[in-house]
Amino acid sequence: MAGKEKVFVIGIDGATFDLLMPWIKEGKMPTLQRLINQGAWGHLESVFPPLTPVAWSSFMTGKNPGKHGIFNFMYRQQGSYNLKPISFSDVDGKTLWRIINDNGLKVGVMNVPLTYPPEEVEHFLISSFLSPMSADNQSYPQNLVDELKKELGKYLIHPIKVREGNNFSQMLLEKYEMIKNRTEAALYLMKKYECDFFMVHYLASDSMQHEFWHLADEDHPQFDSKLARKHKDILLNFFTKLDQYISQLVSNLKSDTTLVIMSDHGFGRITNFLHLNTWLLKEGFLALKKNPLTGLKYLLFKIGITPSLFYRLAMKVNLAWLSRNVDLSKKTSLLKKFFLSLEDVDWQNTRAYSLGYYGFGQVNINLKGREPLGCVEPGEEEKALLEKLQQRLKEIKDPFTGERIVESVKKRTELFQGKHLKSAPDLFLFPHNFETISLDVSGFSSHRVIERTFGHTGSHRPNGIILLRGEHIKENSQIKGAQITDLAPTILYLLGLPIPKDMDGKVLTSAIKETSLRQKEAKFYHEKDAPERKKMTFSGKEEEEIKQKLSDLGYL
Secondary structure, three states, X not given: OOOOOEEEEEEEOOOOHHHHHHHHHOOOOHHHHHHHHXXXXXXXXXXXXXXXXXXXXXXXXXXXXXXXXXXXXXXEOOOOOOEEEOOHHHOOOOOHHHHHHHOOOOEEEEOOOOOOOOOOOOEEEEOOOOOOOOOOXXXXXXXXXXXXXXXXXXXXXXXOOOOEOOEOHHHHHHHHHHHHHHHHHHHHHHHHOOOOEEEEEEOHHHHHHHHHHHHOOOOOOOOOHHHHHHHOOHHHHHHHHHHHHHHHHHOOOOOOEEEEEEOOOEEEEOOEEEOHHHHHHHOOOOOEOOOHHHHHXXXXXXXXXXXXXXXXXXXXOOOHHHHHHOOHHHXXXXXXXXXXXXXXXXXXXXXXXXXXXXXXXXXXXXXXOOEOOOOEOOOHHHHHHHHHHHHHHXXXXXXXXXOEOEEEEEEHHHHOOOOOHHHOOOEEEEEHHHOEEEXXXXXXXXXXXXXXXXXXXXXXXXXXXXXEEOOOEOOOEEOOOEEHHHHHHHHHHHOOOOEEOOOOOOOOHHHXXXXXXXXXXXXXXXOOOOOOOOOOOOOHHHHHHHHHHHHHOOOO
């Protein structure tokens, strides 16, 4: 069967049927409505944490984070308490397109997150927004981005505009321009290259929901009826336009092509920020240095003079955008100089800490022999501390409702398996309805453990989307229990290629016609360990560019 079938994948970052399905049923998204009737669809469970780089790494490898080694946008530098940006060189395992290419089929990949630096494939690969702005190797072949700029006038990989209070017209224009430009580029490349596997990724859908969820959600604490009356259809209009662009892509597919539409995670409202280091400090798990400067900063911290206060004030007078014009390294230096930071932590007397990862809450034990200044003995002391933290973290209450905000706290061993398990944080929080985000950007962003969100009003959920359509796919059927790791083995099966046995996913046979299943049996093989990927180190300038980008997007 190899070489006779083709697969075309459209990745809509953050898409969720929770938002889209009512519009589909109302006929406002006719393309998706038609494709659902023609194919199989359902919710797609993401990995945990359901963050962009973690989920897309699981998609491209078919493996859980314990095997591919990606747990957030940043990783802890070995032998330190510092965070560094991740890159494709940190992803362990062969990618889906590498396996397809190695079996003699041609691939084209557009802007899937965490593909920088780009792999050398036949035909092409264009990297994603998680690449330095100044990099001259955004694609393979290297001149492809320049070719697209020449043909189309521009090629937009990186979002640039940020929201300035309630003035978001420029940001909105850029989002529309990005999906238009991405579609035009995909159509151009579809004509130029005959690919057996083609994938295009849309990023703007993710940031649109981050920024504007509250305008479509009357139950959101930040819902503004006056603003909503003016912009109540802001998300609907965006996804309606995206639906039209999807129609253009689909109309250019041949009959032997299976279409896959998917997202890396879903979306929903967020209402609270959880400041874990503040909680750890107040509960005695984290200690501060005993010197005059730290003492002064702690005094200011206790009375509420924190980064959170100043950013909220800036947002109220629509001046938060000014922070983008300050060099990130200078901004970080200023934060550390005037506010409590991880540099003020007495590590030798600190038993647990959070590094400020974006997500639902991740805690590390300051373990002796692993952390540079660890003080917790491995073994019984470590086990007892983990159990104590698991219990105490579940007792955190929302000051606005009096309800507990944490439904469960899980050890990494309960979530992952694989050789990179030890690189994961020790504990992960599962907040109630995923409405609370942990965000300790500077170490101690606020003197409050819980506070209402600012900036983002929507964030990630585990339930993404999956839609399959093609001559081998059942019509008007629902897929149940699909996981994001299932897509790589399913795509390999549809292409008639063998599947590595160490993939965690399964072939989604419930979506495939019985006649096709009888004609084609899934074949598996033991893949040798992939040669270790050469570790790429960002220059100081490149690292700052990526951090600035993550900061603009609200992830850092």
